[in-house]
Amino acid sequence: xxxxxxxxxxxxxxxxxxxxxxxxxxxxxxxxxxxxxxxxxxxxxxxxxxxxxxxxxxxxxxxxxxxxxxxxxxxxxxxxxxxxxxxxxxxxxxxxxxxxxxxxxxxxxxxxxxxxxxxxxxxxxxxxxxxxxxxxxxxxxxxxxxxxxxxxxxxxxxxxxxxxxxxxxxxxxxxxxxxxxxxxxxxxxxxxxxxxxxxxxxxxxxxxxxxxxxxxxxxxxxxxxxxxxxxxxxxxxxxxxxxxxxxxxxxxxxxxxxxxxxxxxxxxxxxxxxxxxxxxxxxxxxxxxxxxxxxxxxxxxxxxxxxxxxxxxxxx
Amino acid sequence: xxxxxxxxxxxxxxxxxxxxxxxxxxxxxxxxxxxxxxxxxxxxxxxxxxxxxxxxxxxxxxxxxxxxxxxxxxxxxxxxxxxxxxxxxxxxxxxxxxxxxxxxxxxxxxxxxxxxxxxxxxxxxxxxxxxxxxxxxxxxxxxxxxxxxxxxxxxxxxxxxxxxxxxxxxxxxxxxxxxxxxxxxxxxxxxxxxxxxxxxxxxxxxxxxxxxxxxxxxxxxxxxxxxxxxx
Ligand SMILES: Nc1ncnc2c1ncn2[C@@H]1O[C@H](COP(=O)(O)OP(=O)(O)OP(=O)(O)O)[C@@H](O)[C@H]1O
Ligand SMILES: [Mg+2]
Numbered sequence: 001x002x003x004x005x006x007x008x009x010x011x012x013x014x015x016x017x018x019x020x021x022x023x024x025x026x027x028x029x030x031x032x033x034x035x036x037x038x039x040x041x042x043x044x045x046x047x048x049x050x051x052x053x054x055x056x057x058x059x060x061x062x063x064x065x066x067x068x069x070x071x072x073x074x075x076x077x078x079x080x081x082x083x084x085x086x087x088x089x090x091x092x093x094x095x096x097x098x099x100x101x102x103x104x105x106x107x108x109x110x111x112x113x114x115x116x117x118x119x120x121x122x123x124x125x126x127x128x129x130x131x132x133x134x135x136x137x138x139x140x141x142x143x144x145x146x147x148x149x150x151x152x153x154x155x156x157x158x159x160x161x162x163x164x165x166x167x168x169x170x171x172x173x174x175x176x177x178x179x180x181x182x183x184x185x186x187x188x189x190x191x192x193x194x195x196x197x198x199x200x201x202x203x204x205x206x207x208x209x210x211x212x213x214x215x216x217x218x219x220x221x222x223x224x225x226x227x228x229x230x231x232x233x234x235x236x237x238x239x240x241x242x243x244x245x246x247x248x249x250x251x252x253x254x255x256x257x258x259x260x261x262x263x264x265x266x267x268x269x270x271x272x273x274x275x276x277x278x279x280x281x282x283x284x285x286x287x288x289x290x291x292x293x294x295x296x297x298x299x300x301x302x303x304x305x306x307x308x309x310x311x312x313x314x315x316x
Numbered sequence: 317x318x319x320x321x322x323x324x325x326x327x328x329x330x331x332x333x334x335x336x337x338x339x340x341x342x343x344x345x346x347x348x349x350x351x352x353x354x355x356x357x358x359x360x361x362x363x364x365x366x367x368x369x370x371x372x373x374x375x376x377x378x379x380x381x382x383x384x385x386x387x388x389x390x391x392x393x394x395x396x397x398x399x400x401x402x403x404x405x406x407x408x409x410x411x412x413x414x415x416x417x418x419x420x421x422x423x424x425x426x427x428x429x430x431x432x433x434x435x436x437x438x439x440x441x442x443x444x445x446x447x448x449x450x451x452x453x454x455x456x457x458x459x460x461x462x463x464x465x466x467x468x469x470x471x472x473x474x475x476x477x478x479x480x481x482x483x484x485x486x487x488x489x490x491x492x493x494x495x496x497x498x499x500x501x502x503x504x505x506x507x508x509x510x511x512x513x514x515x516x517x518x519x520x521x522x523x524x525x526x527x528x529x530x531x532x533x534x535x536x537x538x539x540x541x542x543x544x545x546x547x
Contacts, residue, residue: 164413164414164416164419167406167410167413168414170403170405170406171403171406171414175401175403177366177385178397178401179414180384180385180386180389181364181366181385181386181395181397182386182389182414182417182460182461182464183386183389183417183464184386184417185384185386186386
């Protein structure tokens with residue numbers, strides 16, 4: 001029991017921190033633009049694919065560094081020559097633009113890389129168990145994912161709260177004109193934030209690709225969960241996104257690890273059903289099966305009790 | 317330093333500035349007076365590039381009409397807005413850092429010096445901007461602009477809502493800033509501070525300059541004060 005719990009917690013943290021890498025960028029970009037970027041997870045997918053291709057020729061480690069840079073650059077260019085122009089036509093146009101972009105990237109990925117799942121492998125260097133506990137192995141690669149995510153989290157926290165650039169970004173989000181009057185090039189700052197946000201999504205893709213599989217649907221799968229996270233955390237709140245990322249990561253991990261099912265609960269209540277009952281499928285449902293639905297369930301619950309999300313502020 | 321010629325500006329269809337002309341010399345304190353809604357704030361916003369200008373705005377001999385706000389700021393023109401946009405969630409020190417145009421403080425001012433000039437702020441360096449009093453917020457807003465080492469500042473109604481004693485302090489500070497070679501365009505409604513510290517002053521009425529003179533001449537011009545300034 002204890003080992004199940006420990007491993008589920010570790011895996012939940014790995015997933016949660018990975019989710020935060022996406023959610024943090026999405027949150028920052030949302031704070032600037034005022035709309036959700038539906039293409040955000042597409043940059044995550046691009047990161048995985050670009051890194052995969054690079055790894056074929058130059059190895060995993062080159063891909064780890066270069067792919068996020070390429071994705072970030074692409075993101076910055078899309079902001080500069082796409083979003084910034086569309087911005088003048090209002091929020092709906094921006095939303096439609098990011099929607100279109102998500103489809104475009106998915107199509108492009110299928111066009112260049114095909115529909116099949118790519119054999120993107122973890123590097124040999126990390127192909128060993130980091131430690132073994134109660135006979136279970138925790139792979140070095142997962143430890144590596146965790147290290148990178150924590151590193152990014154600390155760097156992000158430091159830059160945003162302690163550095164001059166972070167102060168300028170924070171202020172530019174709420175008072176762009178005042179910040180411009182002080183001599184800061186706000187559009188350039190926004191382009192930079194967009195670029196860094198997409199680069200982080202790309203980095204998440206690079207490190208998640210080998211374990212969560214690299215296939216054309218990976219953006220859709222993770223994208224919806226990341227949206228759930230930023231809404232649960234409260235739109236625009238980085239701290240909220242962090243808490244929600246860990247919550248969802250752990251929740252899913254616990255659900256998968258537990259093999260509690262409906263029959264167990266019903267038995268506890270002293271109810272039992274015949275195997276040939278017409279609703280047998282429903283009675284025998286178990287927690288791992290519904291794990292993918294849990295984030296959405298949590299979303300509904302949070303929205304009922306706190307419509308602004310955990311740390312969101314109410315709009316005036 | 318600053319020369320504004322035949323400046324026009326619009327909000328949508330309404331023609332707010334209808335040919336504004338004035339100038340500010342090097343090291344001068346010049347006041348722009350007028351009743352509510354005549355377009356004084358619009359004038360400084362238009363100079364700063366916040367509102368689209370028509371006409372000519374020369375700053376240090378260079379045409380700046382049509383430039384972006386951040387470029388104008390980089391040329392050395394500072395602006396202290398009337399709404400005192402301090403950032404409530406940033407500390408006093410962080411607000412000051414925000415005013416710096418590069419990583420290192422340069423030119424006339426640095427944070428420590430600023431704190432010695434404004435002792436009330438010094439004590440509250442790590443307090444959030446939102447926790448300051450109105451007067452302290454005004455000082456902070458001014459200091460923040462000075463951190464960018466401007467050669468001229470335009471300051472919009474700094475005395476609004478401040479106690480007479482604080483207004484007195486502010487007047488001294490403006491004087492000291494000017495002594496360091498920073499030109500000042502003071503937008504005001506209160507005659508007292510403008511008369512005390514400005515070298516020249518302009519009165520604005522309905523989108524135009526309607527009077528130009530010195531504090532002494534304005535004091536004598538009862539008709540101007542009666543028609544264009546509060547009684
Ligand atoms: N954003 C805006 N949109 C439309 N009209 C505006 C806007 N801002 C100001 N105005 C109008 O422009 C005119 C001039 O405003 P401005 O703020 O320049 O006045 P002011 O002389 O600074 O007076 P005060 O600061 O005392 O209100 C006013 O009639 C005002 O209603
Ligand atoms: Mg005004």
